[in-house]
Amino acid sequence: MINKLCVLFLGILILTKIHAQDVMETFNGTRILNGHSVETLKKNTLQFRIEHRFGNIAGPSGGVQNFFGFDQAADIRFAFEYGLSDDLMIGFGRSKGTGDPYNSLLDGFVKFRILRQNKAKNRPISLTVYAASTLTYQQATENISMVQSFPEFAHRFAYTSQINIARKFGERVSLAFMPTYVHRNYVNANDINEILALGGAFNVKITKELGIIGEYYHTLYKGIFDVENTLRPNNYNSLSAGLEWMTNGHNFKIVLTNSRGFTESQFIPYTYSNWLNNEFRLGFSITRNFKI
Amino acid sequence: MKIAPKNTLLFVLFLLVGFVTLMGFQSKQKDSKYRSVDIGEFPVETILIQLGDSSLNHSMSGFDSEKASLGEDLIRYGRTKKAGKYSKRISKYFVCTDCHNLKREFNSLSSESSSERLTYAKNNGIPFLPGSTLSGVYNRTKFYNDDYIKKYGPLVENSRDTLANAIQLCAKYCASGRYLEEWELEAFMHYFKKNELKIKDLDLSENNLKNIQRYSLLKEDEKSKLIELIKSSYRQSYAAHFLKPIDTGKRLYGEGGDVENGKLIYRKSCLHCHGGRRVTYLNLDESQLTARMFWNNITNYTDKSLYQIVRYGTYAKTGRKQYMPLYTKEKMSDEQLNDLVAYIKKTAEK
Numbered sequence: 001m002i003n004k005l006c007v008l009f010l011g012i013l014i015l016t017k018i019h020a021q022d023v024m025e026t027f028n029g030t031r032i033l034n035g036h037s038v039e040t041l042k043k044n045t046l047q048f049r050i051e052h053r054f055g056n057i058a059g060p061s062g063g064v065q066n067f068f069g070f071d072q073a074a075d076i077r078f079a080f081e082y083g084l085s086d087d088l089m090i091g092f093g094r095s096k097g098t099g100d101p102y103n104s105l106l107d108g109f110v111k112f113r114i115l116r117q118n119k120a121k122n123r124p125i126s127l128t129v130y131a132a133s134t135l136t137y138q139q140a141t142e143n144i145s146m147v148q149s150f151p152e153f154a155h156r157f158a159y160t161s162q163i164n165i166a167r168k169f170g171e172r173v174s175l176a177f178m179p180t181y182v183h184r185n186y187v188n189a190n191d192i193n194e195i196l197a198l199g200g201a202f203n204v205k206i207t208k209e210l211g212i213i214g215e216y217y218h219t220l221y222k223g224i225f226d227v228e229n230t231l232r233p234n235n236y237n238s239l240s241a242g243l244e245w246m247t248n249g250h251n252f253k254i255v256l257t258n259s260r261g262f263t264e265s266q267f268i269p270y271t272y273s274n275w276l277n278n279e280f281r282l283g284f285s286i287t288r289n290f291k292i
Numbered sequence: 293m294k295i296a297p298k299n300t301l302l303f304v305l306f307l308l309v310g311f312v313t314l315m316g317f318q319s320k321q322k323d324s325k326y327r328s329v330d331i332g333e334f335p336v337e338t339i340l341i342q343l344g345d346s347s348l349n350h351s352m353s354g355f356d357s358e359k360a361s362l363g364e365d366l367i368r369y370g371r372t373k374k375a376g377k378y379s380k381r382i383s384k385y386f387v388c389t390d391c392h393n394l395k396r397e398f399n400s401l402s403s404e405s406s407s408e409r410l411t412y413a414k415n416n417g418i419p420f421l422p423g424s425t426l427s428g429v430y431n432r433t434k435f436y437n438d439d440y441i442k443k444y445g446p447l448v449e450n451s452r453d454t455l456a457n458a459i460q461l462c463a464k465y466c467a468s469g470r471y472l473e474e475w476e477l478e479a480f481m482h483y484f485k486k487n488e489l490k491i492k493d494l495d496l497s498e499n500n501l502k503n504i505q506r507y508s509l510l511k512e513d514e515k516s517k518l519i520e521l522i523k524s525s526y527r528q529s530y531a532a533h534f535l536k537p538i539d540t541g542k543r544l545y546g547e548g549g550d551v552e553n554g555k556l557i558y559r560k561s562c563l564h565c566h567g568g569r570r571v572t573y574l575n576l577d578e579s580q581l582t583a584r585m586f587w588n589n590i591t592n593y594t595d596k597s598l599y600q601i602v603r604y605g606t607y608a609k610t611g612r613k614q615y616m617p618l619y620t621k622e623k624m625s626d627e628q629l630n631d632l633v634a635y636i637k638k639t640a641e642k
Contacts, residue, residue: 024568024575042569044384171579208585248574289573291384291614 023117026126026168027176029251029287030081030089030111032201033215033240034259034267035178038126038166040113041083046292049093051077051285053260058278069281074098074260079107082292087113098260100270101147101188102136107263109133109160117167130162134265147188155186158265162199176201180217182265190231196220197268203244213242213253217268238271255283331505332492336431339491340522343507343515348433350455355485363483366476367394367426370469382476383469385614390564390571391423391466394487400495401428401526406625410553413560420560420624422605422617424530429455430488434529436461439620442534456481468613494525533621537599538629540591549627549634557632561624565616572614583639590633598636602629 027037030047041047055072056062062069079093089111097103109132117126135157140150150156159182166176178199187193201215217238221231240257258280259267273279331339341347365372367388370381395418397409413420435458436448444465451457459480464471472480491504503510503518510518546554558578566576576582589596595606605618619629 022568024577171581205581207588208581248572 021118021120023126023168026117026166026174027201027203027213028211028244028246029253031253031285032176032203033213033242033253033255034238034257034262035180035199035201035215035217035264036111036128036130036162036164037176037201038113038128038164040087040089040111040128041081041289043083043085044292045083046290047081048288048290049077049079049081049285050287051075051079051095051262051283053255053257053262053283054281056273056279056281057256058280059273062278074281074283075262075266077262093262095262095266097136097138098266098270100260100272102266103138105134105136105261105263105266107132107134109263125165125167127166128164130160130164132160132263132265134158134263145189147186147191150186152186158182158184160264160268162264172205174203176203178217180264180268182268184265184269187269190233191269192221192231195269197264209246211244211246213240213244215240215242219268232269234272235269236271236274238267239275250289251285251287253285255285256280257283329505331501332490334491336489336491336494336522336526339504339507340519343504343510343519343522344512345519348431349453350430350481352481352485355482357486359479359482360486361483362475363479363481363486366479367483372479379476381469382463382472383467386467386469386571388426388462388467391421391617393418393421393425394427395425396427396493397425401489401493402495402524404527404530404622406622406628409623410556410560410628414556418560419564420557421564422561422619422623424623426484427487428489428493428526430484431526432528432530436532437529438532439534440532443618455484465608466617468608468615489526494522496522496525531620531622534618535603535621535626537597537603538626543599544630544633545590546630546634546637549630549632551631551635551638553628554631554633554635554638557624557628558635561619561632572616578639580639580642583636586636587640590636598629598633602632 025039027039029037030039030041031037053074053076055066055069055074057068061072066072073096075096075098077093077095079091081089081091081093083089091107091109091111093107095105095107097105109130111128111130113126113128115123115125115127117123137156138148141148143149144151160180162178162180164176164178166174168174176199178201180197180199182195182197184191184193184195197217197219199215199217201213203211203213205211215238219235219237236258238257238259240255240259242253242255242257244254245252257267258273258275259271260273260281261267261270273281337348337351362372362374366379366382370383370387371379373379395416396412397418398404398412399408403409410420412418432455434452435455436444436451441448444461447461447465451461456477459477460471463469491501496504500518500521503514504522507515507518562576563578565571566574569575585596586598590598593600595601601616602619602624606615608615
């Protein structure tokens with residue numbers, strides 16, 4: 001499966017026409033929708049992010065009774081992120097947590113650009129690597145059958161590593177491929193610690209300022225061959241669609257997604273909603289850049 | 293053979309004189325490229341003072357190359373290394389060279405025609421910017437001229453005839469930064485003094501150069517004529533007239549505009565700051581997508597209309613200190629703006 005995807009992706013790379021100069025704005029921001037993009041912040045730029053995911057629009061818990069999810073907040077994240085150089089950025093955030101399983105999450109990450117797409121330099125793709133960890137400071141429960149019981153402090157951590165590969169085709173279309181590895185130090189009895197996910201995303205610019213975005217993370221774990229579906233039975237893959245609006249210094253995104261949480265170690269392993277059951281929600285992210 | 297003491301003395305004296313002459317000759321050859329007075333290398337200010345003109349307000353007798361080089365750092369990068377440590381940036385948002393060239397901008401320094409300025413920028417690979425060049429700023433007597441009072445109000449009053457105050461106004465308000473410290477201001481002044489105009493920079497005829505050379509023989513009225521002539525061959529100040537965006541009814545929307553010229557302006561003006569998000573968050577490139585953004589907004593009364601943004605710029609405000617300076621009539625003519633629009637139209641429709 002991974003091999004096939006790699007071959008397909010490389011095939012696309014080789015077949016397409018390549019641009020001159022450094023390619024800018026492959027994605028309009030450091031995030032695609034839930035996950036990261038190849039972009040990093042410019043040196044000395046401090047970004048303040050506000051991200052929000054509401055409750056289900058439809059389905060059993062949605063509908064007009066809670067105004068299509070607006071009455072509930074699935075997750076909220078505030079973060080400060082900073083460009084140490086044009087290719088290296090760090091970030092620190094705090095999110096409410098979805099409560100399923102964690103609340104009160106702190107997260108930190110480092111992201112480094114290795115390649116920027118440039119025809120003149122024979123670089124067909126942009127490539128960044130990304131590493132993050134989350135820590136929950138939620139009070140441990142006494143029920144030792146639950147993952148939130150955290151017998152050791154280390155059990156509160158989860159880690160993500162990602163290789164983010166993207167390419168801009170022409171002026172309007174960008175594609176991204178994000179092999180992602182998530183490790184959680186402590187999981188439920190029917191879960192596994194290590195998860196590999198393959199992410200894919202596109203961004204189509206309708207105008208310079210308005211774009212449509214799609215993002216999907218396909219989670220690979222033993223359970224895919226597990227016919228009896230005993231491992232991770234309620235998990236779904238994260239699928240999101242979004243609309244993005246750019247202005248000078250701002251980036252505003254409206255998202256429809258079946259995931260609830262933020263950061264890869266949340267939305268990859270803990271997506272329990274199914275689009276087919278009308279379980280998806282609205283979300284948005286607003287960013288504001290400051291020069292420091 | 294025994295040499296008489298007197299002869300020995302003469303011999304030593306002879307050797308000594310020969311040695312000194314040789315050394316003197318050698319060192320003279322080494323130190324000076326020139327065998328005679330080169331009037332072209334003389335600063336314009338020095339010559340004017342010799343001819344009886346009054347000295348400049350900010351007149352300096354010379355410059356210290358170390359200070360001048362600190363000044364150049366500050367002008368190019370906004371900070372410099374002092375005792376192994378970086379100094380505090382003057383502005384987070386701009387450096388001087390975002391808006392000002394450091395090289396001359398005209399073939400003839402008496403000109404301020406925007407088309408000659410663009411041709412010179414094209415031929416010499418320099419950008420086409422909203423500010424006047426800092427080359428020869430030492431020889432100017434008026435700053436923030438004409439309509440700049442509309443933008444900066446009473447702030448310009450103290451700066452109009454004093455170079456040091458003009459620098460401070462620029463650092464604090466135009467660059468959204470801070471006032472310079474004493475050593476920084478001194479470094480700026482030494483850099484400017486180093487790059488003052490020399491006689492060779494001016495378009496003076498052979499005859500006038502000869503007159504300058506034998507100035508002491510000139511009569512008083514000849515001297516004052518020569519002063520006038522020298523002063524008319526460079527600009528003591530650059531005019532600055534703000535234009536309103538052309539009335540919608542009178543706009544040509546690129547019709548009859550020179551697309552190639554427009555492309556040149558786009559590259560040398562717009563992309564100087566917006567290319568690769570160098571200075572600002574708004575990234576511009578030569579794509580159709582970008583050109584369409586401009587073309588679709590061309591009739592709007594917002595920043596996104598080229599007619600508006602070129603003439604009004606934007607203003608620094610609390611929470612958003614970065615802004616775009618406006619282009620005066622002298623720095624971009626309405627014809628050039630029409631060329632730019634013609635290029636945008638062509639790129640949008642390609």
